[in-house]
Amino acid sequence: MIDLKTIYEAHERIKNVITETPFAHAPRLSQESGCNVYLKKENLQVTGAFKIRGAYNKIASLSDEERSRGVIAASAGNHAQGVAMAAQIFGTRALIVMPESTPLTKINGVSYYGAEVILAGSNYDEAYAYAARYGEEHGMVFVHPFADEAVMAGQGTIAIEMIESMNDMDAIVIPVGGGGLISGMASAIKALAPHIRVVGVGAVGAPAMRESYDAKQAIDSTSVRTIADGIAVRDTSPITLSHILETVDEFVSVDDEEIANAILFLLEKQKLVVEGAGAVGVAALLHHKLDHFRNKKVGVVLSGGNMDVTLLSVIIEKGLIKSGRKMKLTVTLIDKPGALMQLTRMLQDLNANIVHIAYDRTSTTLAYGDANVMIHLETKGSEHQSQIRALLKEHRYLSSEEH
Known part of the structure; x- marks a missing residue:
């Protein structure tokens, strides 16, 4: 577990940079799912996703000498924007390596904050390998998107805000890719309110962490394919897996069809634009993966809203046909x-x-x-x-x- 004091220190460090996003009841989703659902709207966060929390906390924790060397990160988009914004605040050079398939909206989001972008690899893990090698060769500080205690502590601040707003939840549902978000949040939850069950939700097309959780050992995937690009992580981090095994009560998976349905539901019924990774918790509720929480109070993290509009148009078109x-x-x-x-x-x-x-x-x-x-x-x-x-x-x- 990440130490609760570390997470509170992160919250104090980032509070003037982030937005304390709304945590609000969702009546229509509650009716559809049979649970009493509250949404933590990190899709409304500055940069459009929760990642700024961990990225800023990490860069703020560096020494002046380390920041002077510049920072480098690998990301499918949201972590990239978080690192880019944080580096801009500190006047630090930032270089972001992104997969070649990254949506244009996320590339533009990174460039907006003044960071340099290199496109390399067909997925996050290949981009990661390139970034790690480049950073070492050029003496830059690598900012890991999830397997870093300062990053995880920053993400854990979401749980503090949720519990301070409502401490009688029965469960909190959290998206899982590399595991940094759920590691930080679950550590805070189990320290502050151990009665709350922590539920991880992954994508069927990126099964590494779910399979590792079930087997209780790190298992990597040979490939990933999902519209939830923010959690499309091929390889399991032993660091985050250890936190997950210690603090997470259950783990479910949703497929792309279910994720698309959740994106459309949130857009149409909740008036929220949420990307695939951010919608997996809602997908699990809508498709009855969490029926054992019927009539219970459930918090769901909408982790990001940086949706590729081309993909969104396809989801809307298919949704209109299916309905x-x-x-x-x-x-x-x-x-x-x-x-x-x-x-x-x-x-x-x-x-x-x-x-x-x-x-x-x-x-x-x-x-x-x-x-x-x-x-x-x-x-x-x-x-x-x-x-x-x-x-x-x-x-x-x-x-x-x-x-």
Whole structure:
């Protein structure tokens, strides 16, 4: 466990830099999950994620000589922005190594704070190896995103704020990637309120820490693949694993479909933009991974909100289709004047709004004299879509549907 005194010292050190983010009841999520849910909105933190807490605490703990040599870090984005902002405050050079697949919004976020960016490797672990090697060669101080006591202590300050606001929670649900956030938070929780159960949530596509927790020994993954890029860590840190085994009561995993559903739920029902890593706790609740806390008071950490807007647009589009609010059809017509008007008039009569239409008469799968019409419709749910399918069938249109 991280010493509680160390975490309180970190809280005092960072309090004038960070935002003490809201910790508020979520009525709709409570209703959907059957738990009494409160959200710690670190997605509203300065830099858009909790990582500034640990990064600032670490850099503030360095000597003047160490800061003069500059700092280097490897990150998928949020830790990078935290290090960059903290270094800017201290007037220290910062170099951030990020995976080549890092979303542009996170690269721009780092550059905004004046840090230099190098893109290297296909995932965090390859970027980490490059950064560690570069830092050693150039005498820079490496700021680890999770396996560092000062960083973990900084992240643990979230738990202090939550417990000071509400000390009668039954459980606190925390995202897990490399394990720095949950190590710091769980240490504070078990020291301040040991009755609170600590629940870690990871991504199915990044299973190393979950498998290590179950096996009680460090197990690395061969690869990671998840939309929750902030917790897409391939290798398990023995340092954070030891804290997790000591302080974490249970560990669950959610897949990308469940994470996407949680992102869309938070956007639509809670009016919150939360990235994949930040949404895993809500995903676990919505998809009944934590039903044993039904009617209990549960705190959930929304760890970050630096969402790639391109990915967000895909999640929204798929969500509209799955919820029956959008429909994509391909209908085969006889290619003659008035045929398309007849089809669109039928759809108009059913109050289906056409938002996109395309016409194809050259596909080799078509009979001569036929044409395919690709139509995207705004619809009013599954019953409305059933009416559209029935009408097309009644009028003997050949149609297929994209799901």
